[in-house]
Amino acid sequence: MRHSISRLIVAVWHSFLVFSIGLGMTSAPAEGQIPQGESYAEQREEMVRLFLKGAGIKSEKVLDVFRKTNRHEFVPADMKPFAYRDAGLPIGDGQTISSPFIVAYMTEVLDPQPTDRVLEIGTGSGFQAAILSPLVEEVYSIEIVEPLGRRAAQTLSRLNYKNVFTKVGDGYLGWPEHAPFDKIIVTCSPENVPQPLVDQLKEGGQIVVPVGERHQQTLYLMTKKDGKLEGKALQPTLFVPMTGEAEDKREVLPDPLNPSLLNPDFEEGQDKQGHIQGWYYQRLASLVDAPDAPSGQTYVRFENDLDNQASHVMQGFAIDGRQVKQVRLSGSYRGTNVKVGPDKNQLAQIAITFYDEDRAEVGFGFIGPFRGTKGWSNYSKVIRVPASAREGIVRIGMFGGTGTADFDNIRIEKSGN
Numbered sequence: 420m421r422h423s424i425s426r427l428i429v430a431v432w433h434s435f436l437v438f439s440i441g442l443g444m445t446s447a448p449a450e451g452q453i454p455q456g457e458s459y460a461e462q463r464e465e466m467v468r469l470f471l472k473g474a475g476i477k478s479e480k481v482l483d484v485f486r487k488t489n490r491h492e493f494v495p496a497d498m499k500p501f502a503y504r505d506a507g508l509p510i511g512d513g514q515t516i517s518s519p520f521i522v523a524y525m526t527e528v529l530d531p532q533p534t535d536r537v538l539e540i541g542t543g544s545g546f547q548a549a550i551l552s553p554l555v556e557e558v559y560s561i562e563i564v565e566p567l568g569r570r571a572a573q574t575l576s577r578l579n580y581k582n583v584f585t586k587v588g589d590g591y592l593g594w595p596e597h598a599p600f601d602k603i604i605v606t607c608s609p610e611n612v613p614q615p616l617v618d619q620l621k622e623g624g625q626i627v628v629p630v631g632e633r634h635q636q637t638l639y640l641m642t643k644k645d646g647k648l649e650g651k652a653l654q655p656t657l658f659v660p661m662t663g664e665a666e667d668k669r670e671v672l673p674d675p676l677n678p679s680l681l682n683p684d685f686e687e688g689q690d691k692q693g694h695i696q697g698w699y700y701q702r703l704a705s706l707v708d709a710p711d712a713p714s715g716q717t718y719v720r721f722e723n724d725l726d727n728q729a730s731h732v733m734q735g736f737a738i739d740g741r742q743v744k745q746v747r748l749s750g751s752y753r754g755t756n757v758k759v760g761p762d763k764n765q766l767a768q769i770a771i772t773f774y775d776e777d778r779a780e781v782g783f784g785f786i787g788p789f790r791g792t793k794g795w796s797n798y799s800k801v802i803r804v805p806a807s808a809r810e811g812i813v814r815i816g817m818f819g820g821t822g823t824a825d826f827d828n829i830r831i832e833k834s835g836n
Contacts, residue, residue, distance in 0.1 A: 462503035470505035478527045493544040516544040540590035541606035545571035558583045561590045593619045675739035684714035703730040713751035718827035731816025740808035747834040749799040757822035765819030773808035781805040
C-alpha cells in the first residue's frame with residue numbers, strides 16, 4: 420500500500436497517537452476524530468469532552484482554559500483541520516506540538532496557582548505556555564531551536580499573551596536571571612533532571628518532567644526538599660529528547676541496529692501506578708492472566724463500547740534504515756464482536772510507523788485490521804524499512820473501534836539483513 424501523491428501527515432511524537440491521512444486511503448489507524456463541519460469552538464468543546472474529561476482530566480480550571488484556547492493558532496496551516504484531535508502534530512524543525520491530553524495532564528499535575536512564576540523548558544509551538552498563561556502570574560519559556568523559538572514568540576505576542584516571556588537558548592541552563600521559580604515544566608526529555616533546573620527551583624517548588632532513556636521514559640512530579648528533588652512517578656511516556664547539553668551527556672543509548680520491544684508478551688506485568696511495563700499511553704487496556712495466553716500466562720485486553728474512544732498502547736524504538744532494510748512484525752490476536760468506528764480504519768490492528776531524523780513520518784505497515792469474532796491466531800509480516808528511518812512506534816489496540824480485542828507476543832526483529 421502506498422500513499423496518494425497528495426497527502427497530509429499527522430505525526431504523533433509526544434503523545435503520542437499517529438495519523439497518516441491520504442486521499443481515499445489511510446496508512447495508520449484514524450482515531451479521535453471530530454467532525455470537520457463543526458466550528459472551532461464546537462471542536463474545542465468536543466475535544467474537552469472526548470479527550471480530556473473522557474481520559475480522566477478533572478481540574479475544571481484546566482478544562483475551562485482548553486475550551487478558550489485556540490490550539491489551531493499554534494499549528495501550521497495544513498494541520499489546522501486536525502488541531503482539536505488528541506494528537507501531537509508536526510510543527511516543523513523536527514518538533515511537534517504535544518497532544519491536548521498530555522498538555523492538560525501535565526498542567527493539572529503541576530497544579531498552577533495565580534501567584535506562580537513558571538519556567539517552561541521547550542517552548543515548541545507556544546501552546547503549553549498559552550495554556551499556563553491565564554492560570555499563573557508569569558511564564559518564562561525557553562526553546563533551543565531558533566526558528567521554532569522565533570515563531571512561538573511571534574504567535575504568543577500576536578495573541579496577546581502578555582505574561583509569557585520567551586527566549587532562544589539551551590533549556591539545560593534554565594533562565595537564572597529570573598530564578599527562582601515556583602514551578603518548572605519540561606516538555607522534552609532529559610536522561611536526568613539538569614542540575615541548573617534544580618538550583619533555579621524554589622525550595623518546596625515542583626517540577627514535572629519526563630526522564631529516562633530516549634524511548635523509555637517516565638513522567639515524574641518532583642518536589643524540592645532540602646535542596647534535592649524527591650520524585651513521584653506518574654506514568655510511562657514518550658517525549659522528544661532534550662536537545663543540547665542534556666542530550667550530549669546522555670549515558671544510555673539505544674541500539675538502532677537491533678530494533679526490539681520491551682515486555683513483548685506482557686509477562687512483566689504492571690508498575691506501581693498500574694501501567695503496563697514498557698508500554699505507554701495506555702487507554703482502556705488491562706492485563707489478563709489466563710492459561711490460554713499464546714505466550715506465557717498474560718496478555719493485554721482492550722474493551723471499548725463507545726465509537727471514537729481511544730483504546731490502545733504503544734512503544735517506541737530506535738532503528739537505522741541504512742543498515743536495517745526490513746523488519747518482521749509479529750503478534751497474536753483474538754477478538755470478540757469487534758466493529759469499525761465512524762472512520763473505516765478504526766479497527767483492531769498491530770501497526771508500525773517509521774520516522775526520520777526530523778521525526779517526520781516516512782513509512783508504515785500493519786497487521787490487520789481485524790473485525791468480528793475469532794479465536795487466537797498468530798500473525799507475522801515482513802515490512803520494508805525506509806532508508807531514512809531513525810525511529811519507530813509500534814501500536815496495538817482498536818483505535819476508535821468497539822468490542823473486545825486481545826493481543827500477545829508483539830515483536831519486531833530484523834529480517835533478511
